[in-house]
């Protein structure tokens with residue numbers, strides 16, 4: 687059983703390694719998740735006009751390398767369905783150097799739903815750090831409907847049981 691609890695920016699900000707783009711803003715909702723009572727990691731959800739931005743996903747160092755990186759987003763899909771029932775689209779972004787996370791997102795969203803920043807239609811109005819306007823800082827953007835994401839990842843979603851406490 688994966689237990690998910692609401693947490694706060696203040697509790698997780700110490701983990702910002704410079705790549706997480708954490709921001710202290712009211713629309714950023716943080717969630718920490720546990721496997722039983724083992725603390726695994728956290729993620730952030732931001733909601734705007736039917737769109738969720740999933741980000742800041744983090745597995746604590748002592749839990750890395752055993753598959754949680756694949757599961758965080760799937761855990762968050764369960765949470766999104768409960769907390770934001772009217773959501774239609776889910777988007778994520780990954781720095782182009784983060785090969786590990788790109789590998790995970792390619793599987794979950796499909797390469798067809800990946801855009802490079804220069805082709806970006808929009809960021810759905812979510813604020814990002816100013817450094818992204820820097821020519822040297824490029825991100826991949828991924829987005830798809832929640833229904834497509836759920837169907838594409840159904841097999842893996844069915845392997846986990848998530849409870850929002």
Ligand SMILES: CC(C)(COP(=O)(O)OP(=O)(O)OC[C@H]1O[C@@H](n2cnc3c(N)ncnc32)[C@H](O)[C@@H]1OP(=O)(O)O)[C@@H](O)C(=O)NCCC(=O)NCCS
Nearest residue numbers: 743744745749750751752753754755756780785786787789
């Ligand atoms: C990124 C992160 C969440 C991944 O979690 P993890 O538990 O280490 O990842 P996993 O063990 O679940 O690995 C998932 C898959 O990535 C693969 N992988 C591991 N390292 C990789 C690399 N360098 N490049 C590509 N794929 C890699 C694994 O083999 C595994 O593949 P599989 O599904 O085919 O078995 C974790 O490393 C982390 O919290 N990093 C710090 C925060 C961060 O950078 N977050 C992302 C911000 S965009």
